[in-house]
Amino acid sequence: MEDRETLHEDSGQQSGRTRSFLYLLVLLFLTWLVLTSSLHWHELLVGVVVSVLLALFLNKTYLGLGMPPLSIKRIWFMISYLVVLGVEIIKANLDVAWRIIHPKLPINPGIVIIKTDLRQDIAKMILANSITLTPGTFTLDIIGSELLIHWIDVKSEDTEEATRLVGERFERYLRVIFE
Amino acid sequence: MRIFLSLVVLAVIAVGIGKTLMEIPFGEDTTNVGGYYIQSGRDDTGAANIVTSVVVGYRAFDTLGEVTVLFVAAVGLGAVLAVGSASGRRRDVEPASLVLYTGCRFLFPLILLFGAYIFIHGHLTPGGGFQGGAIVASAFLLVYLGCRGRRIRHGWSKATESLGGLVFVGLGLLGLTAAGHFFLSNYLPKGTVNHLFSAGIIPIIYVAIGFKVGAELAGVIDDLVEESE
Numbered sequence: 001m002e003d004r005e006t007l008h009e010d011s012g013q014q015s016g017r018t019r020s021f022l023y024l025l026v027l028l029f030l031t032w033l034v035l036t037s038s039l040h041w042h043e044l045l046v047g048v049v050v051s052v053l054l055a056l057f058l059n060k061t062y063l064g065l066g067m068p069p070l071s072i073k074r075i076w077f078m079i080s081y082l083v084v085l086g087v088e089i090i091k092a093n094l095d096v097a098w099r100i101i102h103p104k105l106p107i108n109p110g111i112v113i114i115k116t117d118l119r120q121d122i123a124k125m126i127l128a129n130s131i132t133l134t135p136g137t138f139t140l141d142i143i144g145s146e147l148l149i150h151w152i153d154v155k156s157e158d159t160e161e162a163t164r165l166v167g168e169r170f171e172r173y174l175r176v177i178f179e
Numbered sequence: 180m181r182i183f184l185s186l187v188v189l190a191v192i193a194v195g196i197g198k199t200l201m202e203i204p205f206g207e208d209t210t211n212v213g214g215y216y217i218q219s220g221r222d223d224t225g226a227a228n229i230v231t232s233v234v235v236g237y238r239a240f241d242t243l244g245e246v247t248v249l250f251v252a253a254v255g256l257g258a259v260l261a262v263g264s265a266s267g268r269r270r271d272v273e274p275a276s277l278v279l280y281t282g283c284r285f286l287f288p289l290i291l292l293f294g295a296y297i298f299i300h301g302h303l304t305p306g307g308g309f310q311g312g313a314i315v316a317s318a319f320l321l322v323y324l325g326c327r328g329r330r331i332r333h334g335w336s337k338a339t340e341s342l343g344g345l346v347f348v349g350l351g352l353l354g355l356t357a358a359g360h361f362f363l364s365n366y367l368p369k370g371t372v373n374h375l376f377s378a379g380i381i382p383i384i385y386v387a388i389g390f391k392v393g394a395e396l397a398g399v400i401d402d403l404v405e406e407s408e
Contacts, residue, residue, distance in 0.1 A: 027289075031292055031293075046375060058288045058291075062285075064284070121277060121280075121281040122281055125282055143277075
């Protein structure tokens with residue numbers, strides 16, 4: 001791959017490269033284990049070889065993502081985040097279903113801007129996808145630290161208020177995981 | 180008159196087809212080769228996947244032809260499109276949204292891993308070199324859509340493609356030299372069926388095909404993207 005943009009100003013930092021290499025290696029090897037679902041030494045050996053090769057070639061692309069360092073607290077928050085996201089998706093599904101079957105169709109669609117404090121690309125992407133996954137809200141685009149949201153029932157056009165209503169329930173957890 | 184003639188022609192065709200179908204016994208194997216593959220494919224080639232034992236075992240020579248067809252098609256497409264874009268200059272494209280850009284950078288290694296998994300396990304599970312290669316190429320397509328401005332280095336893709344083809348043909352020729360064998364004979368130890376290291380040369384050939392097909396299809400995507408810009 002040829003990197004035509006200068007994405008990684010800090011690519012000179014050797015420690016960053018090593019960390020993203022190890023990160024990618026572990027991620028790839030865990031994925032390999034899930035795919036093969038076998039602990040036979042043939043599978044493990046080939047898995048290690050494939051993961052090391054891919055991680056050697058591609059660790060640069062992971063450097064710019066801003067993957068968080070792992071700690072027990074962060075992993076605990078990741079698991080809680082999945083639970084919170086699941087609950088929010090169910091709640092939002094019921095809410096939108098209620099709006100659809102209601103004879104008066106109580107919707108007030110519009111586009112609002114919300115702000116985020118998250119700095120890493122990967123954190124912004126997870127926030128945007130979580131907002132998209134919950135029915136009723138949809139992330140159109142991310143520009144800098146602002147997210148364009150299409151909202152089925154615009155409760156407030158004020159950026160601060162909309163941020164609190166749409167993004168804060170997810171951002172609370174993402175801030176702990178990524179900061 | 181024309182209607183009468185048409186009816187006569189139709190009647191002749193109907194009788195012909197009917198007589199032919201009467202000859203074929205219903206619900207029975209009409210050839211022996213399919214039954215033979217199913218009966219002895221495992222023992223002959225050591226591959227747990229019968230489709231693979233046919234494609235890369237019994238009919239490996241045919242597969243070499245298919246790989247060549249794909250190669251010629253990719254080269255032809257490249258030649259046709261290269262004539263069209265004689266200017267060779269790329270316009271700057273509008274970058275994709277951060278969501279897509281980040282997502283494609285995150286997923287790219289994982290899709291490559293999945294493609295590698297598919298072609299490494301071609302002799303054990305459904306899939307193989309062609310399918311794995313197509314998955315690898317789809318990862319590059321994602322990069323072209325999400326991380327615009329990035330390009331495959333042509334030297335790398337050409338080298339990978341050539342190496343894949345050389346390994347395939349080279350292994351086949353080695354089978355020719357091994358005493359009393361034929362082109363693409365399975366001369367390596369077959370191991371235990373269902374283990375990853377089994378089936379002799381089949382997994383090695385499928386890995387070579389995976390790299391070759393992946394590089395070729397990624398090259399095709401590259402040609403098409405360049406043409407459309």
